Amino acid sequence: MILSALLTSVGINLALSLLYFALYSILRKQPGNVEVYAPRSVAEGKSRQDGGSDFNLERLLPSANWLKRAWQPSEDELLSKSGLDAVVFMRIFIFSMRVFAFASVIGIFVLLPVNYMGNQLEFDFIGLQNSTLESFTISNVNDGSNRLWIHFCAVYVFTVFVCCLLYFEYSYISSKRLAFFYSSKPEPQQFTILVRGVPVPSGTSVGHNVESFFTEHYPSTYLSHCVVHRTSKLKTLINDADKLYKKLVRLKSSQGEERFKRAGFMGLTGRRVDLVDHYERKLEDAEVNVRTEQSSIAVKEVRAAFVSFKTRLGAAIASSIRQGVNPTEWVTEPAPHPQDVYWPFFSASFTKRWICSILVFGAFIILTILFLVPVLIVQGLTHLDQLEFYFPFLKSILRITFVSRIVTGYLPSLILQGFLYFVPPIMIMLSSIQGYIAMSQIEKSACIKVLFFTIWNIYFANVLSGSALYRANILLEPKEIPALLAVAVPGQATFFIAYVVTSGWTGTCSELIQLKRLLLSSIRGIFGRNSRDDFEVPSIPYHSEIPGILFFSLLGATYFFLAPLILPFLVVFYCLAYIIYRNQLLNVYSPAFETGGKFWPIVHGSTIFSLVLMHVVAIGIFGLKELPLASSLMIPLPILTLIFNNYCLRRFLPAFKDYSAESLIRKDKDDENDPTISTFFAELENAYRDPALDIQYSRTDERINTPLLA
């Protein structure tokens, strides 16, 4: 790619970003959009939803005061408003900004001039245009030149800097996590475990067995239990009844013809019936069904139960020590928060869950490999000649300079984005089949899956296919990886710069606009539906956001010494993303769950992977550039990095898995002085009861006068 194509792409995206900024600052001032741009304050009742329709000019002018409001709150305020996960999420940006600001200084002021001063490329291709971006990359440094030692030192310095930052960040977030736990109020999940695989000898019930097992083994700490029921049928029935009820409300409020309909074929023939009567009878039937189902639910016990304890330590003991003699029975794990419980594919059986996890693992691998097909097609677009060869009728269009620039510079990453749009939901589905019992666990697992997927399908597939060296079996020849990467990675520098500006800049700015929700809200406004019923504050999808951000770090790390031109674009991206996500977390997203910062280990692991990948590429590059000594001296670096990682895992990771006995006991002691604790324990006994079981479903008696699901 030549410089002008890149500039086109940067230009388009810069314009788009500014446009989005302006648009956002106008749209958010429209009172009708308050539900889209400040749902949190709506939910808290601070903002009037339909108030203040008085028009003034200021509402149509873009302004920047939202930036200030997003910037001002301190980390503690963010913590209190959005939880620790949001703080950790913002720490990713701060960490990345620090890393790449440092890298930019080295890259732009040291490496870039060195690269530019070389003349290897002129040497290789006589008469090459000076305007290609290649002359800013390491490819332009002369083979065997001692200037490559500058790159060598840069890699070492960068690695040491990143490792130090990683260490302090891990330590900082650990301490935040602990402080967050100490300052937390008693919460049901701290006192509760989920036990699965309860053995049920014939003639006894699950509840009875759970009760006797835990009263016998933990007489001093056992509090109560709550057996899990198969309620999917009941939930369907309740939903059906709800729909009927809503229909009825609409019919009653509407007047005239709508109420009547012919009973015959397609509502055109037969006698006229009163639809209100018709639906009322149907609703009555539905309610009878619900009540029958509710009363028969007792027999639909699943061999699993939530067991609550009187102390946090009691719950931690029961969840961390194997309970049953047989490892497939009495399988315990910490319970999630009652609102976080989510198990569309819940199973109490050990073997079933094991089979599911094996199947999901297989499906994930197959999906990741099959996704190469669209990636390969997209890569074809950057090679215009190939495209012209396969689709000759496009030749005339593609010859237009502007079109060719758009096609090569902008379209490939846009199409990739389109495909990638479907990946996070698929991974969420896979993770939920895997046997996780909470939305937070599913998102965390999906986050790791999406990250692997992104690295493999965006980074490796692009790098290796783009350089026409693509071979799916590269992983089977690990010895050749450094050399292969050394050839392929620098060649894709411009593609990835374009990717940063497209996906990074514009993608992040479009986050501001919330296009989907804006459209939904407009449609609702047009059709006059009462939107308050369906109003819901969204939560931030960590499983799709975090891998995206980490992927940019991977790009930054591997291109840091190859093509330092990418670094300023990255720094701009992180600054943009920092302020935008801060704004969104404060105004739009409310936390759906709280993991206490459990996403950080993923960030740490991904950064270590980026560093090691950078070292592997460096080993290859120095070999290729005829500086074998530098190549050999690079080998200890990945080993040392992995040893450092091993230390961090042992030093910090345990704190992210569970809390220590010391902390738990300290919190338990605090409770003793808490006057509200007895109320809490009374509530705890019913905290994990399925709400579907408790609904007093009797719409027909009260008719439409009571609110839904009283």
Added chain:
Amino acid sequence: MILSALLTSVGINLALSLLYFALYSILRKQPGNVEVYAPRSVAEGKSRQDGGSDFNLERLLPSANWLKRAWQPSEDELLSKSGLDAVVFMRIFIFSMRVFAFASVIGIFVLLPVNYMGNQLEFDFIGLQNSTLESFTISNVNDGSNRLWIHFCAVYVFTVFVCCLLYFEYSYISSKRLAFFYSSKPEPQQFTILVRGVPVPSGTSVGHNVESFFTEHYPSTYLSHCVVHRTSKLKTLINDADKLYKKLVRLKSSQGEERFKRAGFMGLTGRRVDLVDHYERKLEDAEVNVRTEQSSIAVKEVRAAFVSFKTRLGAAIASSIRQGVNPTEWVTEPAPHPQDVYWPFFSASFTKRWICSILVFGAFIILTILFLVPVLIVQGLTHLDQLEFYFPFLKSILRITFVSRIVTGYLPSLILQGFLYFVPPIMIMLSSIQGYIAMSQIEKSACIKVLFFTIWNIYFANVLSGSALYRANILLEPKEIPALLAVAVPGQATFFIAYVVTSGWTGTCSELIQLKRLLLSSIRGIFGRNSRDDFEVPSIPYHSEIPGILFFSLLGATYFFLAPLILPFLVVFYCLAYIIYRNQLLNVYSPAFETGGKFWPIVHGSTIFSLVLMHVVAIGIFGLKELPLASSLMIPLPILTLIFNNYCLRRFLPAFKDYSAESLIRKDKDDENDPTISTFFAELENAYRDPALDIQYSRTDERINTPLLA
């Protein structure tokens, strides 16, 4: 290698084995050898050590009644005499016998005729002698022949058979382990944990901190603690004093000149001194030193302690839940049995232990790789032509048929054995540096290390170097491994048959003779030393025995369908080893520790590895033999085997790591009815006290009248 060379080797080893058998049956009847061949009954006082010197002819005739006595005891008797580890050790032989008896039936009656009926080799080398062993291997089956499907089916059937056996064996040993735990008496290690990294603020002592931490956090179950001291200097002093004491005893008992010596140069000049006086004074000094050191030991506290609890569950809770907020402090683990505690390189510091384990890991890898040098030299011996090329002066000797047969058939494996002799002690040393705190843990870890070492250095190095295809970087090209192995593995069949008869048959039979101990005992007898003082019942070195046995299983599995001729030799080996080790466990070795069968997971893992290696070789072989469909259909087999392994690990492995809460509580409840439990708890408080601290060292007062270390 031709058939006659193999027969020479088999002949030599068969003769040696029979000789050993005969020798053993004679030697064991000699009353002077009872210490060597029945140390257990000597230790139990059943057998008179020096009695019955009445000579009769029967003592010089070989007999076989010891075989009957070794065969008769049931598994339960073995369990009560030698513990669960010995039973598990014997199960390895039973398991292997079953596997290879089954494999022999298939191999000899199905595969061998099929191989022999082929004529691929005649095709390849016209005029080849029929007597080469190659015609019994898969190499002789015609390329692309449909008969190869018989081999294909054999691999599938064998895998299914082994997996079923593995499952039942794992299940059987799990249940044995549990029954063993239930029937055990209260033991100190069940109630005790080791805690390291005790934080000691200035002005406090370790003991005080441990006491206050555990009384605060576990008020109901905490019993007592015992701080670890740095006693290495004290132990050296005690040893020195002991040596002086023994010298003094000898001097006093000897008469005349020996007592006096000149004080000057080399004992030749100067005035005569009474050595008894001299040593008595020295001993007094030494005792003063010991006492000074004992009194100053209090300040030599290490930041670690053994903490005992009133219940097994209490100890299990404290060891399985992270205690300290900081994961590097209050690090707990289950304590070993007091007699099992062994820590030449003990360290209480988290960081130091981490560094040690990293260093040991590096050292292990380097050692494993460097060991290739002797292996390569040994391999040179099987290629006589190479040897003649490098050492031309040997040519005339090597031309003698018998010499060449010995050199190619027998010597290589013998030399390998010599080198391998030093491996287990080195691995023990590495494992002890790694931070394990018990001899049993060190032996288990060393066992895994030796196993890896053996597989890499005997199997792979031989296979790959022997076929002149040796490349150290094979692991860097995993895709080529099957094809490479397919070429290389069958070529080494005869070498490994020779290895089985040399190392397997003769090696195991020489175990009977206990040459080293026999020589030591004879030397002692000749020099008239009182051997009773130094008498010690040996323990079986699992870390060197188990990898050897597992290595034979690996050979059997990979050669099962390639060269079934190896199978009968293996079955003979297992039968021999079964009866010999049974005899040794009953008469010679007494258990030094009891892991409760924790060695079995190593056996399981190694068997799974053997199966997968067999599949990889099969994939390569079928590809090489121009039957690509069979090669592809073989690919699911290793995947299914690994999935099976995953299931077994989840189903059975937890039971080998720790006991469940259910079992622990059941045992704790049993204790309540045990009248001796209060005595036990009283003893428990001092069970982990270092004996060096308690020695009332006052030899000089009592002079030589009291036994050593009263």
